[in-house]
C-alpha cells in the first residue's frame with residue numbers, strides 16, 4: 672500500500688534527526704509534504720547535544736529524494752512566535768496543514784536543579800502546547816494531531832527518579848498524555864483527531880550518548896553503546912533493548928492517515944510489553 676497520506680501536509684517538530692526525521696521521511700514516502708522545525712542549538716541542562724544544521728539538511732535531502740516538498744526552519748518550540756512564523760510560512764508555501772507531529776523533546780535526567788526541571792517542562796509540555804497553538808488556525812475537519820509521550824508518562828512511581836530533571840521529564844510526559852485526552856475532547860466536534868504515542872526506549876540521540884551509557888551501566892567507568900544495550904534489554908519482557916525510530920513512525924503514519932479517521936483520544940503504548948506487569952487490561956494496577 673502506498674500514498675496513505677497523499678496530498679496531506681505534515682508539520683513535524685524535532686525533525687532534524689531521530690524519530691522526527693524518521694516520521695518526516697515515512698510520511699513523505701506515503702505522499703505527504705513536510706513542514707520541518709528544529710532548534711539546532713544545545714540546551715545547557717540536557718547532558719547530550721541537540722541536532723545540528725547538517726542534520727536538518729539531511730532530513731531535507733531525504734524528503735526531497737522521495738519527490739516530496741519540505742520547508743525546513745530553525746525554530747524553538749518554547750517560542751510561540753518563532754513557531755507561528757515557521758508554520759504560517761510552511762502553510763503558505765505548501766498550501767495547507769493536515770497532520771501535526773509534536774515530536775521535539777529533551778531529557779534532563781540526572782540533573783537535580785530547578786533549571787533542569789523548568790527546561791524539560793518548557794520543551795516537552797509548553798513546546799507541545801505551542802505547537803498545537805501554532806497549528807490550530809490552519810486545521811480543518813479530517814486533520815490529525817499526534818503528540819509524543821513516553822512510557823514515563825504511564826509508569827507508576829516514575830516521578831521519584833533521577834533528580835529534578837527526571838522528575839520534570841515524567842511530569843511533562845504525564846501532562847502531555849492528559850493534554851492529548853483533553854484536546855481530543857475539545858476538537859472532536861470539528862472532526863479533528865488527537866492521539867498520543869508512548870514509546871519505550873528508542874535508538875536516537877536522546878538515548879545513544881555517553882550520559883545514558885553511564886546511567887544504565889553505573890558499574891562501568893566508561894561504558895559504550897554496546898555495553899549499555901544488554902542493560903536496556905534486561906528491563907524488557909521481550910528482551911528488546913530499544914525500538915528503531917521507524918517502529919514509532921508506523922504508528923504515527925497510522926494516526927496521520929485516514930485509516931484511523933474515527934480514532935481519537937488514544938494513548939498508544941509502543942513498549943514491547945514493558946508496562947504489562949504494571950497494568951491490568953491496560954488500566955494501571
Ligand SMILES: NC(=O)c1ccc[n+]([C@@H]2O[C@H](COP(=O)([O-])OP(=O)(O)OC[C@H]3O[C@@H](n4cnc5c(N)ncnc54)[C@H](O)[C@@H]3O)[C@@H](O)[C@H]2O)c1
Nearest residue numbers: 685689690710721722747748775776821872873875876877
Ligand atoms: N529516544 C527515546 O528513548 C524516547 C522514548 C520515549 C519518548 N521519546 C520522546 O521523543 C522525543 C525525542 O526524540 P528522539 O528520541 O528522536 O531524540 P533526539 O534527541 O534524537 O531528537 C529530538 C529532536 O528535537 C530537537 N529539539 C530539542 N529541543 C527543541 C526545541 N526546544 N525546539 C525545537 N526542536 C527541539 C532536537 O534538536 C532533536 O533534533 C522526546 O519528546 C522524548 O520524550 C524518546
